[in-house]
Amino acid sequence: IGSIVFLRMIDAWIVLLLSLPASWTLLSDRLPDSVVWVLVGGGVIASACTLIMLAFLVLARSLPRWIPEKIMEMIQAFRKGMWPRGRHLLPIMSFTGMIWILETLWIYFLVAGFGIFLSPVQAVFLTMLPLLASAFPLTPSGAGVVELTLFNCLRVAGVAALPAGSITLLNRLIDYWLHIALGIVVWLFRRRLGLRTWEEVAGLRSALRVTS
Numbered sequence: 001i002g003s004i005v006f007l008r009m010i011d012a013w014i015v016l017l018l019s020l021p022a023s024w025t026l027l028s029d030r031l032p033d034s035v036v037w038v039l040v041g042g043g044v045i046a047s048a049c050t051l052i053m054l055a056f057l058v059l060a061r062s063l064p065r066w067i068p069e070k071i072m073e074m075i076q077a078f079r080k081g082m083w084p085r086g087r088h089l090l091p092i093m094s095f096t097g098m099i100w101i102l103e104t105l106w107i108y109f110l111v112a113g114f115g116i117f118l119s120p121v122q123a124v125f126l127t128m129l130p131l132l133a134s135a136f137p138l139t140p141s142g143a144g145v146v147e148l149t150l151f152n153c154l155r156v157a158g159v160a161a162l163p164a165g166s167i168t169l170l171n172r173l174i175d176y177w178l179h180i181a182l183g184i185v186v187w188l189f190r191r192r193l194g195l196r197t198w199e200e201v202a203g204l205r206s207a208l209r210v211t212s
Contacts, residue, residue, distance in 0.1 A: 009049035010096055016042045018100070019128040025121050027156065035129065035156070038149065042132035103127050110171055111154075114163050122157050129153050147172055 019042065023035055108123040118126065133149035147168050154164035186193065 006053065007092075009046065009053060010092070012042060012046035012049055014096060014100060015128050015131050016046050018124055019132055022121050022125040022128060026125055035153075038129055038132050100127070103131070107171075111159075111167055114167060116159060116163065118157070126150065126153050126157060 016039070019039060023039060027035065104123050104127045107127045108118055111118055111123075111126070130146045130150040130153065133145050150171065151164050151168045154167060155161065159167070186195070
């Protein structure tokens, strides 16, 4: 869980720091309320993840003795998991940057397929704002929230309503089915890839305990 919070914090800050200048460059004179709320929400999430990590760092150093041992072990495990080793930081940051570059290129080429060519700032804006909106746990995987945000961002960027709707639907359709298809392939070949489910790992541990 600690590593998930760490990665969530990195993602939130990167998306927020890319969204702010892109939004200000495009919409400094007419920043819509919906964009403002998304940016504020992204800042809240990024700050909350950072505060959680700092709180656990402080708690782990001075845990009250009245805390049950089981809870103390959980806090220590969370603390150990949330900070990667020093040699892993550069790969994490590099792969995270590559992911966001590919996400931006995906939006650019998707929109270009409709004969609309975005500027780099517009591509970053259309990529990052929906991602920030999906961070709010209002619906599973941001269903509906992402579509509405992307459609509104396309309209703000000057795209007509009809192509904006088509781009939004095609983006979500490909996004959903691509993940599902890749997930099925990985599941079918999980043994060859060396992947195991939680139940299989638990079974192996139980078997090892019995034999030992």
